[in-house]
Ligand SMILES: NC(=O)C1=CN([C@@H]2O[C@H](COP(=O)(O)OP(=O)(O)OC[C@H]3O[C@@H](n4cnc5c(N)ncnc54)[C@H](O)[C@@H]3O)[C@@H](O)[C@H]2O)C=CC1
């Protein structure tokens with residue numbers, strides 16, 4: 031039997047743990063890097079992550095470690111499952127070791143000062159690596175439960191896409207390939223903001239018409255923004271766009287949705303984030319997206335409305351009233367101004 035090459039996963043949170051378990055189930059030795067030595071020791075001892083997806087048996091193929099240098103020395107394929115706030119600071123110091131690697135970001139966020147997506151940071155930090163992203167409707171809890179799931183690996187490098195398909199494909203996990211890294215990654219980052227809104231709507235007891243309106247107008251808004259950024263809007267019709275938007279906006283397993291739900295119950299933002307105790311990327315994305323939309327003059331009423339509620343002290347009811355009484359618009363206005371594809 032051929033011995034399989036070890037694969038690295040950076041980040042010992044929910045998603046790193048879920049990805050590690052998929053790789054291990056396919057027979058790949060996994061070096062799961064995390065910063066917390068106690069957590070690594072606990073995983074080594076019990077075969078389970080004591081903080082995230084606690085009931086998931088990781089098995090002997092997952093080796094937790096805090097030694098990033100040795101992980102990078104041994105693994106050619108590296109999945110990055112760090113929060114967006116940490117990705118640059120973790121990887122920049124080891125940029126010398128990243129040349130020639132295949133780096134795949136699973137992180138769905140945007141860097142605050144630069145408005146860079148995570149794979150764009152990877153390009154800066156590791157100019158001689160092959161870069162890709164993995165994104166789709168991929169709630170970690172459901173992956174851990176082996177729910178049937180699909181995702182997208184996107185990269186200009188076909189060999190990276192094939193490699194990721196090879197290591198992750200399994201009975202319950204299907205990996206589609208795309209060449210549109212920017213579009214795939216942008217969809218994953220933007221949808222988190224709308225999941226917060228969807229969670230708020232659910233907490234307020236809003237009905238299915240409302241939820242459906244929110245999701246489809248979110249898609250319109252995301253697409254309008256993406257086109258202004260030069261992305262291909264068709265990518266948003268795929269798993270990483272509308273697929274992830276649906277999963278995250280309809281599931282109480284989404285942390286962004288959970289933050290929104292708490293907000294809808296009247297919990298202040300800081301407390302909602304604190305009681306979650308996990309990453310909800312949408313909160314920071316909202317801040318930078320609102321500013322970028324203003325700079326680019328993109329009409330994003332949902333983003334502006336949520337920002338006004340969370341950061342400008344506007345009452346929710348006033349924002350809802352404003353959104354509903356806005357001037358009449360055409361439906362698919364983001365494809366062409368009169369609503370019809372050209
Ligand atoms: N959980 C999910 O269902 C999915 C998450 N993602 C994305 O994966 C990324 C990571 O999210 P999760 O793993 O879910 O978050 P999490 O909140 O479950 O875990 C975050 C992990 O990062 C670690 N961390 C934080 N700062 C660090 C630093 N400076 N250095 C090293 N480690 C650090 C924390 O200790 C924790 O282990 C996010 O961008 C998220 O959008 C993507 C798809 C699904």
Ligand SMILES: O=C(CO)COP(=O)(O)O
Nearest residue numbers: 166167168169284285286
């Ligand atoms: O991106 C996700 C599912 O695809 C996870 O969403 P949350 O970060 O809101 O949990």
